[in-house]
Amino acid sequence: MRAKTMEYFDQLIPKGMVLAKEAKEQGKPVVGYYCVFSPIELIEAAGAIPVGLCATKQEPIAEAEKILPRNLCPMVKSSFGFAISGKCPFFHFSDFVLAETTCDGKKKMYELLSEHKPMIVLDIPNSATLEDLNEHWLKQIYRAKEYFEKNLGTEISREKLREVIKVYNEERKLIMELVSLNKHHPTPITGTDLLKVLWGRSFQFNRQEFLDQVKALITELKEMVANGQFSCSPDSPRILVTGCPTGVGQEKVMGIIQECGGAVVLQESCSGIKGFVDLVDEAKDPFLALAEKYNKIPCACVSPNKGRLSLLSKLVEDFRVDGVVDITLQACHTYNIESYSVKEHLRKNHNIPLLQIETDYSESDTEQIKLRVEAFLEMLK
């Protein structure tokens, strides 16, 4: 059974395009970003609309491969292809782009992209143990602030930023409350529907409307649980999905898990809860608080990435997970290598098995993935 409120979230992304266009026509600036490291509160506080540009479709990859090498992460290729072919309305409407130095593929792609769009590239350190990590980040936050102020002709005051942080925190808490409903067994909401809500967040610019709908969804799901209505069967193994971001349009693996009788309880990755689980400290100076929040994103681009292991430890216990599926994208070295550490960590500390699925955005490996997922689910029963 599916919650009725989901119909609203089904429409979010298609509607988002219209909303972006309207906003643009009303003279509201739009700023694109690609990564969960992006401090989007700054964009909002500058009076602009933040839109996620991170692409998850196969379609523009052929165009991208005219310039980029084939042997590259599909997310980088898809994002680039969308941008240069003019097929992504969000990129088109963006006044400029907030980028970041995360993985090599993205860094070098941004260099090429900067010929098509003005951008500011945040200098994100790849070391988690950098001595002056907070100071370094704070400088980057101020750099972004100045860039926005100059290019948008506004001023980002502490008060304004505080207000935005408050709203965003509210949203994070609500989203985590929604996700937490899946601690229940059987789960009230499927992993692919959760993804629709979390991913769709970036395509609704009216924060209050989004909050209200999430609240309505939570209420409805609670009622479903009380009435004994669920999204999976009682014998479905409980699966946590981790790895590279796999947004809407790239639910292939999650779809297969669900089709084969598994319940995707939640997604730890950037398309899941990674950006929502920690709040920005409202008691601190807002710029410093942003720096402190965003430098702790547990991404594989950062080394060492202990945060991901401890987050996973907590999640597999809290959500009583039976098995973990690590979705890694082809040619994403950081996540592909880290898969081994994650697997060993879960085996040693929690006796939970991990299945790594290395894939791309095409449909060509569907049968091969099915074979693995079926065997993995049988193994968990």
Added chain:
Amino acid sequence: MTWSIGIDVGSVSAKGVIFNGEKWDYIVIPTGWMPRQAGKEVLDQLLRKADIGLDNVGIIVGTGYGRVNLDFTHKTFSEIVCHARGAHYLFPQTQGIIDIGGQDSKAIAIDSEGKVKDFILNDKCAAGTGRFLQVMAQVLGYEVSELGERCGTTEPVEIGSMCAVFAESEIIGLLAQGVSQERIVAGVLLSIARRVGTMAAKLNLGPHVTFCGGVAQNQVLQHFLKEHTGWEMEAPEKPQLVGALGAAIIGYELCGGGK
């Protein structure tokens, strides 16, 4: 007495095992173009061989890539789980399985009850599968089944290419240079043993490993695998039947173990 039947429809051959808790019998036929028909044929032949009717069969379990085409099965399970059960039945002390099939190769770690602990599959690249041996055998003008006898104990030649297509031209080059066929065959077997052995090493199977699949009886390949992994390899007498046997055993338990 209740019987259970396991049917494993692979890309090359369809295999069936009939089991009553104590003894088992089998049928193997080529899959041909119609997996469903091959599966049905296996079922009919099994019933005739055991001289029983369908009403004596408690359950039919399908496995193998063609299992989706079998509309007469009661349950289906993946090859992975079936191989584990089959190997455990034949060799109760086995801790893992290496299987080199026509389409893929796999390594499976199993616990003391025959349950799957972990597995790894290669089905993306021909170089680590039976397909590689097929292509190489063809170039040399042999059948895959003869490869073992064709090399004896000669020193294998080093085949560097990781890809089946490149290895093919490499072999043609070696032949032109006058390298003996025996050394080339040994080199081909060593190359696949290294590939599959390295994949299996990720799972830390050892030391008791069951070697399955159509080429498992190849002594030279067995030897190279042993050397590369340091594990003891045991191959069942009919290594291609392990999946169907496992399916029959799982079925037998599901229908109440004859009770």
